[in-house]
Amino acid sequence: MNNLRTVSDTKRNFYNQHTRPINTIYRRVVEELMVEMHLLSVNADFRYDPIYALGVVTAFERFMQGYQPERDKEPIFEALCQSIEDNPQRYRQDADRLRQLLQNVSAQQLFDWIDGKASLQGAEDLQAQMQAIAQNSKFKYSRLFAIGVFTLLELADAELVKDEKQRVEALKQVATALHVPEDKLNKDLELYRSNLDKIEQALITMADILSADRRKRQQRLQEKEAGVATSNGDSGSASGSSQDKTPSGS
Template identity: 70%
Template sequence: MNNVRTVSDTKRTFYSLHTRPINTIYRRVVEELMVEMHLLSVNIDFSYNPIYALGVVTTFDRFMQGYQPERDKESIFNALCQAIEQESQRYRQEAERLQTVAKSLSANDLIGWLSQTTHLSQDTDLQAQLQAIANNPNFKYSRLFAIGLFSLLELSDPELVKDEKQRTEALKSIAAGLHLSEEKLNKDLELYRSNLDKMEQALIVMADMLEADRKKREKRQQQSSTPVVPPTVTE
């Protein structure tokens, strides 16, 4: 008997946990992330790791920027993780742990650590997990893992990721050290960065529309509150 959860099961669970409506512009982001996490969770070769967790957290936080009401974001993220039978707190804690490590390292040290040419003493558990990824021929690579790697570089040296040549060289070293496809890594990250730009543009357009709507409402209110002066009757 096949007991593997389906995408429909996961969506049903999510919407039973987060019952408030999700703003239209963000609904697609949430559902695409949900489906991606679901498909990985049921893949026999997939195994959770902190870099993947950072990718999930970064993707959610970056694409949900500006979401209103703000208080709903935590509920959405919690439901997202629970829907694939994971703990949101674990994802957040692992992401914060990696963010702290990345900020404490120079770009060269971070790249050397991720590409397995340098072993650092900051976190022996993370070091062991990186080695396990590099030595696993069946490691299940994912776009979210790639985003986790990119986020580490961005946290260590924001200027490096803006420079195409430096970024390309860094990703080439990391891909070689972890035995990942450099082509897939670059392709996924180009799409990620492109989608971030599109989302930022969409948010600007939405903000302009909301501002225009607010001005219209204020104008109508002013007009409706202006007293009507009756015409003067002359004899």
């Protein structure tokens, strides 16, 4: 009997965990991420690793930027991980550990560490996992792993990833060291960066629409208040006129 989880099972798990509605512009982001994580989790060759965790956390944070209400973001992330029967704290802790580790590390030090030529204090276990990835002929590459790699480079040298020539060379070094497909790495990251730009533009557009809507509502309110004031003024004048017409002696 095949008890392999289906995409429908995962979606049902998610919406059982997170019962609040998700803003329309972000629902597609959440569901696409959910499906991607699901397909990896049921793949026989897939093995969780910290770079993948960093990719998941980074993708979620970047694509959910500006989500309102802000307090719902973490419950959504938790439900996302729990929907594939995984622990959200593991993702957060591994991503945070890599971020802390690379705070004072140069791009060259990062390359040497990934390649096994140099070590970083307190990160021997992480380096062993890097070597395991490089030596695994069945390693299941994914777009989320690519985002994790890109984030490593960003953390080590934010300016490097902005320069196309340097970025391509850096990705080539990482792909060679980890034995992952360079062409897929570049293609997935181009799409990732393009989608980030689209999300940012959508947020700007949405902010402009909301701002224009607020201005219109404020203008209508001011016009309404001005109308009420005018109406009250007219009533006062009419009342005064009636009093003037009242005979002074009766």
